[in-house]
Amino acid sequence: EAGVTQSPTHLIKTRGQQATLRCSPISGHTSVYWYQQALGLGLQFLLWYDEGEERNRGNFPPRFSGRQFPNYSSELNVNALELEDSALYLCASSSPGTGARETQYFGPGTRLLVL
Amino acid sequence: GQNIDQPTEMTATEGAIVQINCTYQTSGFNGLFWYQQHAGEAPTFLSYNVLDGLEEKGRFSSFLSRSKGYSYLLLKELQMKDSASYLCAVRVLTGANNLFFGTGTRLTVIP
Numbered sequence: 001e002a003g004v005t006q007s008p009t010h011l012i013k014t015r016g017q018q019a020t021l022r023c024s025p026i027s028g029h030t031s032v033y034w035y036q037q038a039l040g041l042g043l044q045f046l047l048w049y050d051e052g053e054e055r056n057r058g059n060f061p062p063r064f065s066g067r068q069f070p071n072y073s074s075e076l077n078v079n080a081l082e083l084e085d086s087a088l089y090l091c092a093s094s095s096p097g098t099g100a101r102e103t104q105y106f107g108p109g110t111r112l113l114v115l
Numbered sequence: 116g117q118n119i120d121q122p123t124e125m126t127a128t129e130g131a132i133v134q135i136n137c138t139y140q141t142s143g144f145n146g147l148f149w150y151q152q153h154a155g156e157a158p159t160f161l162s163y164n165v166l167d168g169l170e171e172k173g174r175f176s177s178f179l180s181r182s183k184g185y186s187y188l189l190l191k192e193l194q195m196k197d198s199a200s201y202l203c204a205v206r207v208l209t210g211a212n213n214l215f216f217g218t219g220t221r222l223t224v225i226p
Contacts, residue, residue, distance in 0.1 A: 004157075033213055042119075042218040043158075043202070056213060090157065101165075103148070104214060106157040 002027065004093050004107035012113045013081050021076040021110045025093030031055075032074040033094070033104055034066060038087040046089075049074055050096060081114045088112075117141045119217035121203050126223045127193055135188045135201050135220045143208030149177050149188045150202040152219065158202055161188070190222075198224045 005024045013019050025032050034046040045058035049068035057064075063079040072093075078085055088111050092104035118140040127133040139147070146165040150158035162170055164179035164186060176189040188201055200221045204214040 035216075040218070043204075043214075043216040045213040045215070048213050058213070101146075101163055103160050103163060105160060106150075108157045 004091055004105055006089075006091050006107040006110050008110060009108070010111045010113070012115065014115050015081055015083060017081050017114075019078045019081060019085075019112055021078075021089050021091075021112070022073065023076070023091030023093075023107060024073045025091075026095075026105055029093035029095045029105075030072050031094045031096050032068055032072065033092040034074070034076050035090045035092065036060075036087045037090055037109070038084070043090065047076065078112075083114050086112060086114045117205065117207065117215040119203055119205055119215055121201075121217040121220045123218065124221045124223070126225060127190075129193055129195060129224055129226050131193050132189065132191050133193060133222065135190070135203075135222065137186045137188070137203030137217060139184050139186070139203070139205050139217075141184075141205050141207050141215065144181060144205065145208045146206045147177075147179055147186050148204040148206070148214060149175075149186075150204065152200045152202055154199075161201075193224050195224050195226070198222060 007022045031050040035043040037043045048056040066076040068074045088109045090109045091107045094104045120138045149161040152158040162177040169178045174191045179186045200219040202219045203217040
């Protein structure tokens with residue numbers, strides 16, 4: 001069974017540009033989560049999508065947005081990039097309906113560098 | 116808000132046992148997860164606790180005390196490949212479903 005996949009692996013942008021990151025969940029998973037892992041910090045929750053809808057967002061400015069497509073893949077968009085947006089962006093998927101043991105499985109991440 | 120604390124770094128010897136602690140203060144606890152993350156790689160799921168007690172999975176065990184807001188991950192018969200960061204994460208009962216992570220404990224296994 002294929003795991004969560006993300007693209008691109010690495011992305012270099014300059015300040016003020018926009019970045020688009022992509023995620024494909026595990027087959028059968030309908031929920032997708034996005035997290036930011038900045039150097040020296042823990043994973044910070046960004047966004048949760050389920051069945052095409054945004055269910056929750058973390059404490060990030062509106063320039064962080066995304067969407068989920070009918071095939072459950074997801075896109076994270078970061079507008080007006082700032083230097084501090086440089087981080088590893090991790091996508092995770094899960095299968096709702098598994099109750100309290102619902103587990104998130106992570107992709108390899110996209111490393112974004114803003115110059 | 117949510118507060119999750121773990122030691123930043125630990126060192127242990129190959130073949131030994133190491134215990135990585137995690138304390139948390141959250142509103143509405145709904146489960147605690149441990150993940151392993153090798154440098155430059157994705158976090159991989161290790162264990163899950165929602166009830167008090169010990170969950171054992173091969174060389175890895177995880178313990179939870181909800182009344183104390185405390186968990187630990189126990190790694191036995193340490194191997195060099197166990198050198199990684201270990202992330203403690205808590206899910207809360209807000210319906211938000213996302214996980215709140217500690218900053219992780221970087222474990223170095225030495226020969």
